[in-house]
Amino acid sequence: MTGNRAAWGTISRDQIVAAATRIVRAGAYENMTMRSLALELGVSPMSLYRHVRDKDDILDEVVDRLLARAWRPSSNHVEWEKWITSAADKLRRFLVAEPAALHVYLRHPVVTPAAISRMNAMMDVLRGALPDDDTARRAYAAIHTYTVGFAALEFSRSRWSDSSDNADDLVVQLASYTTREQFIDGLHALIRGLQC
Amino acid sequence: MTGNRAAWGTISRDQIVAAATRIVRAGAYENMTMRSLALELGVSPMSLYRHVRDKDDILDEVVDRLLARAWRPSSNHVEWEKWITSAADKLRRFLVAEPAALHVYLRHPVVTPAAISRMNAMMDVLRGALPDDDTARRAYAAIHTYTVGFAALEFSRSRWSDSSDNADDLVVQLASYTTREQFIDGLHALIRGLQC
DNA sequence: CCAGACTCGCGTACATGTACGCAAAAGTGT
DNA sequence: ACACTTTTGCGTACATGTACGCGAGTCTGG
Numbered sequence: 001m002t003g004n005r006a007a008w009g010t011i012s013r014d015q016i017v018a019a020a021t022r023i024v025r026a027g028a029y030e031n032m033t034m035r036s037l038a039l040e041l042g043v044s045p046m047s048l049y050r051h052v053r054d055k056d057d058i059l060d061e062v063v064d065r066l067l068a069r070a071w072r073p074s075s076n077h078v079e080w081e082k083w084i085t086s087a088a089d090k091l092r093r094f095l096v097a098e099p100a101a102l103h104v105y106l107r108h109p110v111v112t113p114a115a116i117s118r119m120n121a122m123m124d125v126l127r128g129a130l131p132d133d134d135t136a137r138r139a140y141a142a143i144h145t146y147t148v149g150f151a152a153l154e155f156s157r158s159r160w161s162d163s164s165d166n167a168d169d170l171v172v173q174l175a176s177y178t179t180r181e182q183f184i185d186g187l188h189a190l191i192r193g194l195q196c
Numbered sequence: 197m198t199g200n201r202a203a204w205g206t207i208s209r210d211q212i213v214a215a216a217t218r219i220v221r222a223g224a225y226e227n228m229t230m231r232s233l234a235l236e237l238g239v240s241p242m243s244l245y246r247h248v249r250d251k252d253d254i255l256d257e258v259v260d261r262l263l264a265r266a267w268r269p270s271s272n273h274v275e276w277e278k279w280i281t282s283a284a285d286k287l288r289r290f291l292v293a294e295p296a297a298l299h300v301y302l303r304h305p306v307v308t309p310a311a312i313s314r315m316n317a318m319m320d321v322l323r324g325a326l327p328d329d330d331t332a333r334r335a336y337a338a339i340h341t342y343t344v345g346f347a348a349l350e351f352s353r354s355r356w357s358d359s360s361d362n363a364d365d366l367v368v369q370l371a372s373y374t375t376r377e378q379f380i381d382g383l384h385a386l387i388r389g390l391q392c
Numbered sequence: 393c394c395a396g397a398c399t400c401g402c403g404t405a406c407a408t409g410t411a412c413g414c415a416a417a418a419g420t421g422t
Numbered sequence: 423a424c425a426c427t428t429t430t431g432c433g434t435a436c437a438t439g440t441a442c443g444c445g446a447g448t449c450t451g452g
Contacts, residue, residue, distance in 0.1 A: 138381060
């Protein structure tokens with residue numbers, strides 16, 4: 001017998017990602033550490049690194065799986081603006097609800113399968129609605145930027161307790177401008193501007 | 197004698213922030229750790245915590261000092277759109293050039309003195325250009341969101357080496373859509389849309 | 393001037409991600 | 423079957439932020 005060593009081939013990349021996905025789905029992203037993950041898989045922490053580059057590598061794949069189930073607009077809107085709005089709002093919700101996703105989106109460009117599917121779907125709609133390809137690309141980039149930016153600020157605000165009471169009225173008012181309505185409002189302004 | 201203990205009153209909050217500012221200004225933000233900071237101040241790491249809540253507390257103040265010198269538009273543009281564009285671009289540059297600043301902006305609402313000055317200046321301009329106060333506030337919020345979002349994506353892209361060669365053409369094209377021109381382009385679309 | 397309260401510097405300790413290299417298990421060619 | 427290479431699990435170690443509490447220095451009311 002081998003002391004206390006786990007059997008050869010105990011873990012695979014898929015199992016690691018699956019376990020991580022389960023943990024994140026359970027809302028325990030903050031407590032998902034390499035050590036806790038290893039413990040759950042009955043393996044030593046360093047063993048994970050045989051199958052995975054680093055923690056972000058795992059998160060990339062976890063987030064892709066979650067995104068695949070989260071990005072599609074609620075229904076097939078006839079008007080393209082509604083479809084785009086719904087798609088953008090879905091991504092915003094996703095990023096705010098899933099800190100792991102925001103982490104990934106802010107760390108590097110996301111080019112995983114689900115993200116690419118989503119991009120292609122949005123580009124198809126934008127290409128059909130705007131004069132030329134270049135305009136569509138610029139529109140996509142601007143909308144994406146606004147969406148991720150909004151999600152980042154909305155999330156950062158959510159973990160904020162106003163410790164200082166000397167709070168400027170304007171500050172408070174603006175800091176609280178991270179509601180869904182605000183998002184839609186700004187997004188519509190952006191879309192209007194992109195059509196000119 | 198007191199063994200090796202630093203003299204009473206050796207450090208103050210101001211000195212800590214000043215030292216941290218020096219380090220960040222020297223571009224060594226990544227290497228600014230509580231330990232290195234303490235070492236430079238001739239003090240034990242834990243001593244810092246008598247004067248500072250945590251590392252982010254220091255960074256907040258450092259970033260405010262740097263922001264104060266970085267946010268103003270280059271010149272007094274007559275047209276408000278140019279002034280706003282310049283101000284937004286200044287913030288974008290600042291956030292991309294200074295990782296510490298991006299970190300702070302993504303972590304919680306920034307309500308330090310320089311940030312408030314900047315906000316008030318922008319609000320003054322927007323109030324003068326748009327029909328009513330509410331519109332101005334919405335405009336500010338949207339522009340701020342877009343600016344911070346763009347900076348975050350631009351920065352995340354800069355630390356990216358395209359490891360996969362199966363890279364979709366579209367992906368590459370869009371991932372590289374983080375240039376100053378793209379920023380200005382999207383910003384102008386947004387501003388156009390806000391005026392309707 | 394002195395006792396008690398308060399401020400401050402610090403030693404220890406812990407959780408985290410992960411670099412490095414050893415050794416056991418599995419695979420491979422002969 | 424045997425020598426080898428490759429794959430895999432893991433022990434150790436380090437840098438990081440920071441919680442906790444001790445004891446020394448300073449201040450304050452009587």
